Amino acid sequence: MIAMTKDNIVLNAEPSGKLQAIEQVGELLVRNGYIRPEYIDSMKRREEVANTYLGNGISIPHGLPENRDHILKTGVAILQVPGGVTWNPGEIVNLVVGIAAKSDEHIEILTNLTHVLDDENTVRRLTATDDPSDIVRALSGEAGATRRPGPELDVADFDHSVDVTVMNPHGLHARPATFFLDIAKLFDSTIVVEFDGRSGNGKSLASLLKLGVGSGRIIRIHAKGDDAMQALNALKDAVDAGLGEIEEEKETPKAAHGWTPSEVKRTIPGCTASPGLASGPIRQFTHRRIVVEAMAKDPEHELTELGHAVAAAKSNLRMLYNEVRSRSGEPQAAIFRAHEAFLEDPELLAETKSRIRGGNSAGYAWRQVIDDRVRAMEQHDDEVLAARAMDLRDVGRRVLRHLAGVLQDEPFTSSEPVILVAEDLTPSDTALLDPALILGFCTSGGGPTSHSAIIARSLDIPAIVAAGPAVLEIEDGTMAILDGDGGNLYLEPSPADIETAAEARKRIEAERDAEYRTRYEPALTLDGERVEVAANIGKASEAERAVEGGGEGVGLLRTEFLFLGRETPPDEDEQYRSYRAMIEALNGLPLIIRTLDIGGDKAVPYLDLPAEDNPFLGERGIRLCLNRPELFLTQLRAIYRASRHGPLRIMFPMIATLDELAAGKRLAEKARIEVGAEPVDIGIMVEVPSVAVMAREFAKEVAFFSVGTNDLTQYVMAMDRVHPTLAAQADSLHPAVLRMIDQVVRASDEAGIWTGVCGGLAGEPLGAVILAGLGVKELSMVIPSIAPVKARIRSITMAQAREIARQALACADNNQVRALKLP
Ligand code: PEP
Ligand code: MG
Secondary structure (H helix, E strand, C coil): CCCCCHHHEECCCCCCCHHHHHHHHHHHHHHCCCECCHHHHHHHHHHHHCCCEEECCEECCCCCHHHHHHECCCEEEEEEEEEEEEEECCEEEEEEEEEECCCCCHHHHHHHHHHHHHCHHHHHHHHHCCCHHHHHHHHCCCCCCCCCCCCCCCCCCCCEEEEEEECCCCCCCHHHHHHHHHHHCCCCCEEEEEECCEEEECCCHHHHHHCCCCCCEEEEEEEECCCHHHHHHHHHHHHHCCCCHHHHHHHCCCCCCCCCCCCEEEEEECEEEECCEEEEEEEECCCCCCCCCCECCCHHHHHHHHHHHHHHHHHHHHHHHHHHHHHHCHHHHHHHHHHHHHCCCHHHHHHHHHHHHCCECHHHHHHHHHHHHHHHHHHCCCHHHHHHHHHHHHHHHHHHHHHCCCCCCCCCCCCCCEEEEECCCCHHHHHCCCCCCEEEEEECCCCCCCHHHHHHHHHCCCEEECCCHHHHHCCCCCEEEEECCCCEEEEEECHHHHHHHHHHHHHHHHHHHHHHHCCCCCEECCCCCEEEEEEEECCHHHHHHHHHCCCCCEEEEEHHHHCCCCCCCCCHHHHHHHHHHHHHHHCCCCEEEECCCCECCCCCHHHCCCCCCCHHHCCECHHHHHHCHHHHHHHHHHHHHHHHHCCEEEEECCCCCHHHHHHHHHHHHHHHHHHCCCCCCEEEEECCHHHHHCHHHHHCCCCEEEECHHHHHHHHHCCCCCCCCCCCCCCCCCHHHHHHHHHHHHHHHHHCCEEEECCHHHHCHHHHHHHHHHCCCEEEECHHHHHHHHHHHHCCCHHHHHHHHHHHHHCCCHHHHHCCCCC
């Protein structure tokens, strides 16, 4: 029970407006020792995001939840304004009830207030009284204002009801109650909420507040009408989910840079794709629609037009390739070479020509053929194929522009730097983005492994993906802050937030520079334990970059990149030369070569892979290699030949059974004997849950484990790793995945072998610390993550890492793990 005294009340106030009224009631709260002065500012800011007008001449200003630290004790203060103050247009307030709520004790005051609210005569009396005791009595429940009547609404003939516990830390106060009634109003049924012998209309704020439901209390929701059951289910789910409050906390986890906004109009969560913070106006990225006629009279003319369009597109691509290569380097430009290859695809051209001969215009025929292909590719869920579908669409548009007589899409121009929003961005879109004009980008679709995400990371532009269609509705010019680490787009932030985000950005840049300067120092914890930090690479040229970036070797060479985008597989000599070049570039640092991880879902036409219903669960990785011993043996021979030139290990991907491992080892031994090489260590990727579960048995058969958290997560959670809507939940920091890794590390320790991690989790600062704490000896990651991860490991003791790993294993979900604080 809150003590109300005359000291809490000021009569006959004459504030000039709402803000001054809040200041005056705030000062009263300060004078009475309820709040620190800083809370007043928070009360003002609250008004920008919520309406605290309760009705009948009463308002209840209070601060933002995140500023509750400024509340010293729970209490209320009241400003009587007989002349009235305009709260919002049309809403005149005579009693300003400032609330400082540390816990839910203020609910009782709110309850009393709502009884007053119901009673116009009492409000009129309290507005005019010159005796503060009148107000004290009314709000303390004396003077008969606080009745506890029996149920006011008869629910005897209501057919359905449900009991549910209100878990909101401050009970059913104004905000959650508003959330409740917003849902109730979606249904036609009459909704009554019963609590503690009283009942209230579930569609009336005053009625709900009047019930005075505190935290942890059970309410009974009754419904009558055709959609009664649906209403009850929706309301129960909403109460269980925290009536908007708990959700809000979930949506704003602290990102690695420690910045969170204090006040924004709206938060759109997505998936982190490229780290960093950006603030600026939103700009929607739209393509111009290309219109083509369906039919044409002269097929010969159309065929000539097609030839010209393809040639012109090729020439555009070559220019693009040269431009991007000189600006960003060969790896970023290579995609345009691949696009050129599409234009040489004989089937694509033959199909288009056949449609033209059938009467279609060149543009229409081309579009149909491209659309069919894109659709077929999109049906496969594999990331490589999905990225290629995007590429094909991009190439398709490029040719179409020439056929439609439109030479170019409007080039993206802007007079000021913007945050770009798009459905998805094609490789041409992203590669031509000028980092000086693009502060960050956010896509509604795509996944963290999509092409645009990868380019964003290499250009160092903060980005989030899979944010859903809501982002496409944002108006151009809306101010926003994009948090690439936290994966959130914050709309209409306050000036203070823009300022703090800019400060955080400066801090991040300075930290990154400092980390980069120490990239060659080992990752030694403060208590002297070493974690090896290596690079994931896909081609020979990256080996040198890995060393430059501070890598202590290569923990994962994805050899499939040598096999993609060509007509025939690389032969033994070509592979040998590539592996040898990498070994030489590494100059004595170790190289782990993963044998081919390709499957029925990947675009390797020359392998004639059968179509799969579930490509990720089909013939991929080691399964494919064991079924194609010649392909496998060729690679193994090349690897063993290269092993003479420096330290090298072999790793099999996608192992699920001991039999597969035994068969793989047999073939490796055969290849080794054929080329007369010395034995090398053989290890396996831990990507399939069966291996994690049986890690003890596997540990006896291998020299090391390397956990592929990307695949392990999708298989443990049964969530596609590139799924646009599930990607955010398929989080490798889920305790289910971490417990699997823990099991693997324990088994490897028992057997005296080591466990590394080469999936994306190893490159996340929190992930790296937890993995080190679990006993993982080697972390392998994309090159730009090496310096920050090494620095992070150097900043903690192994004892601290173990403690955080212990806490992570005990968490209930990935959000709880992400909320853990790094020392
Ligand atoms: C993994 O699955 O975590 C992994 C490293 O392999 P890839 O991403 O190549 O499937
Ligand atoms: Mg994998």
